[in-house]
Amino acid sequence: MSLTYSNYLKLDQILSQQQVKSDPPEHDETLFIIIHQVYELWFKLLLHEFDKIARNFADNDLFEVMATFKRTRTVMKTLVGQLDILETMTPMSFSSFRDRLAAASGFQSAQFREFEFLLGYKRAERLADQEPGSPQYQAVERRLHEPSVVDRFYEFLAHRGATIPEELGSRDRKLPTTPHPAIQEAILHLYRSEPQVAILFELMTDFDEGQQEWRYRHVKMVERTIGNKPGTGGSSGVAFLKQSLFKAVFPDLWAIRHRL
Numbered sequence: 001m002s003l004t005y006s007n008y009l010k011l012d013q014i015l016s017q018q019q020v021k022s023d024p025p026e027h028d029e030t031l032f033i034i035i036h037q038v039y040e041l042w043f044k045l046l047l048h049e050f051d052k053i054a055r056n057f058a059d060n061d062l063f064e065v066m067a068t069f070k071r072t073r074t075v076m077k078t079l080v081g082q083l084d085i086l087e088t089m090t091p092m093s094f095s096s097f098r099d100r101l102a103a104a105s106g107f108q109s110a111q112f113r114e115f116e117f118l119l120g121y122k123r124a125e126r127l128a129d130q131e132p133g134s135p136q137y138q139a140v141e142r143r144l145h146e147p148s149v150v151d152r153f154y155e156f157l158a159h160r161g162a163t164i165p166e167e168l169g170s171r172d173r174k175l176p177t178t179p180h181p182a183i184q185e186a187i188l189h190l191y192r193s194e195p196q197v198a199i200l201f202e203l204m205t206d207f208d209e210g211q212q213e214w215r216y217r218h219v220k221m222v223e224r225t226i227g228n229k230p231g232t233g234g235s236s237g238v239a240f241l242k243q244s245l246f247k248a249v250f251p252d253l254w255a256i257r258h259r260l
């Protein structure tokens, strides 16, 4: 068979996967499915790009890492923008098929959890949302033990002359990123001495602001759609989601801004 647009993109498979659970079908359930599927595709791309960023940091490849941060911050803006579409669905419309979702929830998104762990927001207890033994469980578990992008960022700083404190170099990889004064001093020094690295720091800050914006927009969308009802995934819902608001991926980049 010759290569065509359709078979290259495997459209037969992709476009046959939007199957609503409501019966008779609720109009908005199609939007609900498509938007989540699209997010999962973007999550797949983000994992792909951040794996590259981790390698580029370790290799001290400044221009590659800059180019890829530019891409990821733009994807982040797209992720935020797409929430506008879902907000055209009213709470009444969502209620009409919500009970069909049973315990299914974004909570169980393995790729999102991989993404959080890869970025250094490690919450080992969230592994429990995955089915033990499944490939998804294994993927999230692998990310939990792997160095995060922030660990690779420390390597990049070392390439650029920074001394990385022993407690960061040998830290338990399963724990989340914590800010550190020595990293902040190294960042400040580079902001002042290496203008190209300063551009990278700004791109990283753009991405970081973008991912925080996504959390904020998601929680507001959840609040306007289900109020204070608990989540289908079993959490308290809005109250749970609020705990991650303003969590920075690169806290040291934020800690020094008043000194710039």
Ligand code: HEM
Binding pocket: 035, 036, 039, 040, 086, 094, 105, 106, 107, 108, 109, 112, 218, 221, 222, 225, 226, 230, 231, 232, 233, 234, 235, 236, 237, 238, 240, 241, 244
């Ligand atoms: C009407 C639309 C939506 C509602 C009402 C909603 C609701 C919720 C709630 C209540 C939670 C907390 C966990 C739970 O107990 O279920 C949650 C988590 C989550 N949702 Fe949504 N959500 C919606 C749309 C989306 C979309 C479009 C995405 C994109 C993939 C998404 C991704 C996530 C993720 C990744 C989490 C886990 C967040 C974390 O653990 O910090 N949600 N959602």
